[in-house]
Amino acid sequence: MTPPKTPCAANAKAPLLAAEAGLAGGPALTVRQIFWRRFFGHRLAVVSLAFLLLLSLLTAVAPVIEFLLGVDGNLVDLFNAKQPPSAQHPLGTDELGRDTLVRLLYGGQVSLIVGLAAALGSAVIGTLLGITAGYYGGRLDSLLMRFTDGVIALPILPLLIILAAVDLTKLGLSSDLASSESISIYRIVCLIALVGWTTVARLVRGATLSMKAREFVRAAEAMGASAPRIMLVHILPNVVSPIIVATTLSIGGIILLESVLSFLGLGIQPPLPSWGNMLTNAQELIWDAPVLAVYPGLLIFLTVIAFNFLGDGLQDALDPRAIEGRD
Template identity: 35%
Template sequence: MTLGVTEAQSPEGGLPADHLAETAEAKQIEGRSLGQIAWARLKKDKIAIASAIIILLIIAVAVFAPLIVKLNGFPPDQFNKTNADGSPLLNTRDGGIPIGGLWGSGTSSEHWLGVEPQNGRDVFSRLVYGTRVSLLVALGGTIIAIVIGTVVGMVSGYFRGWVDTLLSRLMDIMLSFPSLLFVMALTPVIADRGQDLFGIPDDNKLRMGVLMFVLGFFGWAYLARIVRGQTLSLREREFVEAARSLGAGPGYVIFRQILPNLLPTLLVYTTLLIPSYITAEAALSFLGVGIKEPTSSWGRMIADASDWIESNPLYLFFPGLALFITVLAFNLLGDSVRDALDPRAGRG
């Protein structure tokens, strides 16, 4: 005669089935952090994965631009008048329009995306180096805006009182500025002053630094408002009260207790701010107050191509397509990250 409990054992003859059921239930209710939940959601989001892959490829192109251009064999600033076999590359009688290729763009086995009119510079090489310039300006401006906005927002929300009032009015003033007009007006002035006062040559490295600073300086106020609102809520939470009761100072509480809880918001805002600065750099270069010749940027290429769109439409198509894909990938990834970090998503 056997006991009833042995009849409910697992097929392997090990633990009872009810114990296995309790173990499985415990695994199902095992707690997960917000980061683990967000990562699990992102892995299931095909749009997020595709956007991340595109962004990584674009970053790789920017980092390894010199090596990629070596495959093509034409430096971005090199003027090309003839092909390797000595045949003319440009039609000098017709204003320097490329000869042959797709839609009269000069595309060939040597020049994969064609050449620029008048000077014959390789479009592929300039497009690759333009990726580096556009991303550097966008990343630099984003870092400046994130740092200033985060610090000002946390200080304003934590200390409140007259500090909050003063910094809130400063945010209102910054938000009231027509930032694009100020960037257009200040960028060439600061670049010229830097050359006159400090002896810095007015090259595009200086202009890139000025663009980063000006874009970041006029872009922090909106983030500071968001951070301030969340800091006002976080400063009343139990873990902050516990840290203060143990003698922690304001600096420790702000940067060790409150800042880690703001990281999801900062991550989402970063993914949305980078594409806006890429577009801003392209617009400023298109208007002639950003990157100048001979340095390549997508906005500079679009500006130059606007005069040749009828005779060489591909000259405008490739930088425009690169700008479109990059901005779209960052925006889609930002939306996916925001949805993944939303604790209310996926319920019901």
């Protein structure tokens, strides 16, 4: 007679049993099937993913929409300023007579590019520092983590405001390059990436500390594998889940931060549109044309919420302790 399992043993094996037998004693499921089942069980994450894909598609085809409408998103036409929606201008025009829909789509391109690029840059920096600190340990670990604590202690928004206000010509850039439209995007991405890596670094360090004690890592060390190979081939693939989740969750915050900097006039510089500087232009027209502030504000809100829900869904789907069959 088989002895009964203790509650601790039963709880520890519950995810494994769910993975092997499925929800109703069916055939074994692959890791990919388990991931998609859990993810699609998170309805808000699925809706958020659909919204973000649709938004990305619309922003990508902004030139096509601009061509089909027969408008120029940067053409100033003061005689048609603050016009209501029409066939040629589905969302009306702004305070300078420019098409609001087209500028929202181009602004979405900028905001999404900044969010994705800065999040990826932060993830790369945080992963390198975290995996190095966790694997080597000792004084190097202490030094890197104290440096991380110092960056966390910095007042991020005031620091970014100061750095964004730095005159790039004083750093050796030519005046033409410093005043170009694209340089403001690169500057914001670099600034946010340089201060936004701390969360990923802490997560990767903790996961690395756990992984380097596993048998397969010790076996690789015994076979003479180099430290970079062990970190990149054996440890990094096993700590990628928290990196994905943290990166996804950070995108919404980065978009919001870029919008704040652009709203303050220190982010994306006109005439290049972003949702933040569109809000800046609309703040003086809040009583005359409130929709000019509603449209970019609503898109910022929906995009940030969507990325947060998407991150929650990925966290549930990638968590090995998550309960199969989420309601």
